[in-house]
Amino acid sequence: MSILKGVNLYLIGMMGAGKTTVGRELAKQLSYGFVDADNVIEQTTGRSINQLFALEGEAGFRQIESDVLAQICAFTKLVISTGGGVILQQKNWSYLRHGLIVWLDVPVELLYTRLAEDTTRPLLQDVDLKQKLLLLLEQRQALYNQADLRISVSEEETPTKVATRVLEAIPTVLK
Numbered sequence: 708m709s710i711l712k713g714v715n716l717y718l719i720g721m722m723g724a725g726k727t728t729v730g731r732e733l734a735k736q737l738s739y740g741f742v743d744a745d746n747v748i749e750q751t752t753g754r755s756i757n758q759l760f761a762l763e764g765e766a767g768f769r770q771i772e773s774d775v776l777a778q779i780c781a782f783t784k785l786v787i788s789t790g791g792g793v794i795l796q797q798k799n800w801s802y803l804r805h806g807l808i809v810w811l812d813v814p815v816e817l818l819y820t821r822l823a824e825d826t827t828r829p830l831l832q833d834v835d836l837k838q839k840l841l842l843l844l845e846q847r848q849a850l851y852n853q854a855d856l857r858i859s860v861s862e863e864e865t866p867t868k869v870a871t872r873v874l875e876a877i878p879t880v881l882k
């Protein structure tokens with residue numbers, strides 16, 4: 708029986724924090740299903756995140772993101788990797804609070820090296836990447852900090868190592 712007793716685990720954090728990568732690993736270690744919310748959005752709409760931002764704007768994308776989250780949270784025994792901006796809408800917190808919320812907190816320097824070549828994240832195209840990451844973090848940090856658990860990740864930690872640290876920290880927040 709999982710230490711989470713079927714309760715979902717939601718990963719939140721900045722783009723490039725490793726929510727998708729670590730989430731897959733965590734699901735394996737918990738014997739849980741794995742859902743990547745960005746992926747579900749792409750599958751159900753038949754469009755890439757870039758296309759959705761171009762067609763619907765960020766506001767349209769956020770609406771779809773919220774609808775998808777509402778559907779996902781009806782299930783149990785899942786690790787859910789959310790999109791980096793899921794924390795922006797107050798109503799999304801009512802969905803996230805169905806489960807345990809874990810913030811993968813990764814320094815901007817490290818996010819920068821991971822995302823330097825990336826073209827799949829519309830908010831990071833045609834901008835000064837480091838400045839944009841710093842700005843987004845400044846705008847979002849207080850929201851990410853509302854997670855049940857904060858895991859500060861350093862450069863040398865592999866996804867497996869980060870997943871193990873999350874699992875080890877869970878008992879400290881379960882009463």
Ligand SMILES: Nc1ncnc2c1ncn2[C@@H]1O[C@H](COP(=O)(O)OP(=O)(O)OP(=O)(O)O)[C@@H](O)[C@H]1O
Binds near residue numbers: 720864
């Ligand atoms: N612990 C890690 N060590 C080394 N590389 C990592 C680690 N975690 C993630 N990465 C790499 O960083 C990149 C971004 O990771 P990932 O896509 O999992 O981030 P994300 O949090 O899901 O981002 P987004 O919010 O945009 O979906 C990927 O290339 C991934 O392989």
Ligand SMILES: O=C(O)C1=C[C@@H](O)[C@@H](O)[C@H](O)C1
Binds near residue numbers: 722745792828
């Ligand atoms: O941080 C963000 O606002 C985003 C993160 C990605 O996961 C995607 O949801 C999209 O690129 C927006």
Ligand SMILES: [Mg+2]
Binds near residue numbers: 726727788789
């Ligand atoms: Mg992701």
